[in-house]
Amino acid sequence: MTDLEQILPLWRELSAAGTEYVLATVVAVEGSGYRKPGARMLIASDGRRAGTISGGCLEGDVARKAFWNTANGAHVRRYSTRAEDGDVPYGMGCGGVILLLLERSATAGPLLQRLARSFEAREPLAVATVLEGAWAGVRSFFPPEPVGEIPEAATPLPPTDAAQLDRLAEQAFADRVSYSRRLDSGAEETPAVRVEFHEARPGLHIFGAGDDAIPLVRQARQLGWYVSVTDGRSHLATHARFPEAHEAIASGAESLSLHGVRPTDAAVVMTHSLDQDRRFLGALLDRELAYIGVLGPARRTLDMLGQIAGERGLFDEAAEAQARAWMDALHAPIGLELGADNSASIALEILAEVHRELRGGSGRSLREVRRARRNESARPAAIAQNAAI
DSSP, X not given: OOHHHHHHHHHHHHHHHTOOXXXXXXXXXXXXXXXXXXXXXXXXXXXXXXXXXXXXXSHHHHHHHHHHXXXXXXXXXXXXXXXXXXXXXXXXXXOOEEEEEEEEHHHHHHHHHHHHHHHHHTOOEEEEEEOSGGGTTOEEEESOOOTTSSOOOSSOOOHHHHHHHHHHHHHHHHHTOOEEEEOOOSSSSOOEEEEEEEOOOOEEEEEOOSTTHHHHHHXXXXXXXXXXXXXXXXXXXXXXXXXXXXXEEEOOGGGOOOTTOOTTOEEEEOOSOHHHHHHHHHHHTTSOOSEEEEOSOHHHHHHXXXXXXXXXXXXXXXXXXXXXXXXXHSBOSOSOOSOOOSHHHHHHHHHHHHHHHHHOOOOSOHHHHHHHHHHHHHHHHHHHHHHHO
C-alpha cells in the first residue's frame, strides 16, 4: 500500500471534521536515507498518523513536534542521521540527512486534494512547490485545475514568480522528471523550489482467474497498483475469490472491453487455457501497453502467435515473421529468474519483472550495482595514474 492510500482516508476524515493536521514531505535526502523525496506522512492533532518518511525511526519525533514546528507556517526542517551530528541520532545510523517540508492544512489541503484526484483517475501529475520564505507551501500544478477547483493560496506569489512556477510544473510534466532548484527572479535571495513528477498509478490487468492469480493480485495491491482480473469462466472471476482486486470481470475475449487499460499499464495472460490465452493475447496485441507477459513456455506462446497471424490472413513465411516480431515485443516466458517453486514465488517473479519495466531499474542486486559504481569511479583515477607513469 502506498503512502497516499494510507494518507487519503485519514485526510478525508480530518477534512470533513474541520480538524487541523500537518503534512510532512521528504523534499531532499543527502547521503543515505530509507525513503526518497516525495515520501509523505500525515499527522492529526490527536496523534494519529498515516504514511512514512523513514524506516520508522523519524516518525515519532516528527509527529510529536509537528504542530509546534509549524506554529509560524510551513518550512523545511533538517533531520540528520549522521553520527557526527550526535550519538547515532534517532537510532538510525544511516549516515544521511533528510529535509522535510512541514505544513498545515491551508497549503497541504489543496495538494492532497489534487493528489487524490490524480491517484483515483490514474493520471500523471507535476507539482512545483516553494519551500522557503513567506510563500512556503505555495504550489503550481500541471495539468492545471479549472479555476475555482482548488482554493487560492493565502499568500500568492508575485505574478512573475507565479508564472515561473507554472512553467516549472509544465516542463516537469513534459520531461517526466523531479528535481530541486531556485526561482530565477533576479533577487539576491530567491526561494528554493521542489518540482515533483508523479507517474500515473500503475495498472496490472490479469487475464486468468486461476489459483495462481490470487497471490499476484495480493502482491500488486500491496504495491498500491490498480488491479483487474478477467476470465471467461464466470465462476472464477468473482469478487469473492479476488476481494483485493478493483475489478473481477467475467468476460471472454470476444466481448472484452479494454477501455480501462492505459498505455502505462501492464497485462499478464495466464488462464492456462490455450484457447482463452490465444484470444486474450490477440486482443492485447492491438493495444499500446508498457508490458505484456504470457505465462508458459516460449514455444507455446510462439505457436499461439502463429495461429493469431493465420487468423489475420498471414501464412507461411509472413505468418512466421509476424509471430516472431510479436514475440520479440512480449515477455514470454514471463518473469525474472528467482528460483520460484510455488504460486506465491512465481507471482513474485512476475511482479518483479513488471515492476522493473514500469518503474525502471536493472533488476540486479544493489550490492552488484554499488560494486560496479565503485569500480567505475575508480577507473579514471587509475587511468590518470597510468598516464603519469
